[in-house]
Amino acid sequence: MSLRSDNTMKIGEREISNNTPPYIIAEMSGNHNGDINRALKLIDAAAEAGADAVKLQTYTADTLTLNSNKKDFCISEGLWQGKSLYQLYDWAHTPWQWHQALFDRANKLGIDIFSSPFDETAVDFLTQFDPPAYKIASFELIDHELVKKVAETKKPMIMSTGMANIQEIEEALAVALNYGNGQVTLLHCVSGYPTPIEQTNLATIKALAEKFDLPIGLSDHTLGNTTAIASVALGATVIEKHFTLARADGGPDAAFSLEPEELKALCKDVRDAWHAIGKPNFTLAQSEQPNLIFRRSLYISKDIKKGEVFSKDNVRCIRPGYGLAPKHLDVVLGLEATMDIEAATALTWDMVNRRTTNT
Structure with missing residues (x-):
């Protein structure tokens, strides 16, 4: 048996x-x-x-x-x-x-x-x-x-x-x-x-x-x-x-x-x-949600005028985590701003003219 x-x-x-x-x-x-x-x-x-x-x-x-x-x-x-x-x-x-x-x-x-x-x-x-x-x-x-x-x-x-x-x-x-x-x-x-x-x-x-x-x-x-x-x-x-x-x-x-x-x-x-x-899980846990702000993200560190180029002088990877993910920094550098942006503003894709290219 x-x-x-x-x-x-x-x-x-x-x-x-x-x-x-x-x-x-x-x-x-x-x-x-x-x-x-x-x-x-x-x-x-x-x-x-x-x-x-x-x-x-x-x-x-x-x-x-x-x-x-x-x-x-x-x-x-x-x-x-x-x-x-x-x-x-x-x-x-x-x-x-x-x-x-x-x-x-x-x-x-x-x-x-x-x-x-x-x-x-x-x-x-x-x-x-x-x-x-x-x-x-x-x-x-x-x-x-x-x-x-x-x-x-x-x-x-x-x-x-x-x-x-x-x-x-x-x-x-x-x-x-x-x-x-x-x-x-x-x-x-x-x-x-x-x-x-x-x-x-x-x-x-x-x-x-x-x-x-x-x-x-x-x-x-x-x-x-x-x-x-x-x-x-x-x-x-x-x-x-x-x-x-x-x-x-x-x-x-x-x-x-x-x-x-x-x-x-x-x-x-x-x-x-x-x-x-529990079970294997690689998604965000509910208890983690409030702590997303403590991750780094891209922020404008100095005032930028429309058409000005993003550089390490005016974009920084800092906390909190409301901006673009740090992995996008190399893509953003050298591109132009689509609007005037105040310092301490979270950088988002609508602020970036992605039709321009790095020179």
Whole structure:
């Protein structure tokens, strides 16, 4: 089968393409810190900041791993060093009984809400909320059974590519397109927490777009907003960033998450960047019109009588820009004036006898 698909996607009524501002996803992840009221406040903050969507993660520790302290199951470095996988996921998961309240809050505020399911039971569970899309997390991209299960919902899919090589991306995408509705967006992602900015390789966005003819975005784990804003110039159609109410409050992902004012700035700056790119244009911009007077043009610098010859003694190339363009100076020199002209008058063609020739 072909891996190519239409290079637009819709989540609800929102088109995702290069013709629309980037779709901004605020990733809650585990930053609710086990408190449903904090989770609700995070949704409020995402809506207030101007994000298009808030995203959850739907799993339990038992659906992801085994409750074991053997070496294979223990984290030896990074943000979560010293925890077992079971401890990490038990700490970070969003309780399933919260989902109804979270979906209700987002729907009330008019912000999209959907989730990353981490196994097939999570997909079945999420179906009752009729989410507008599903997300395949980077770590799950190689789980073809999960990709198939999500695709079979016939909902739009967003798929992160962290850690995946090109073959793994092709394989997962083939499953998604074969079993789904063809609406897929790939997110370039580096699964480092946080990701050093020099390792983001944003040029991958263009490479993915050229290879797959799909909307391509960015799941960004760098600190700050520079990488996300820069990605827009390379064609990113979706931006996903983790967010929290306050990094000082701690939490599984707090160290690389945006605070509300930073998320608000991201939403503004990303959309400003998209508007700034625009389309190739070599005509006068509306904002330039008043500044035409600051260009140089040809002006009479001394009083001239009718029949007098124009010379560098009585014609100068100066500001403002109401006279003939400077490029016409060589044509005008040596020709005669058709009328009396006062100094400080913009030179126009009706003042020049073009039947005379330079001698």
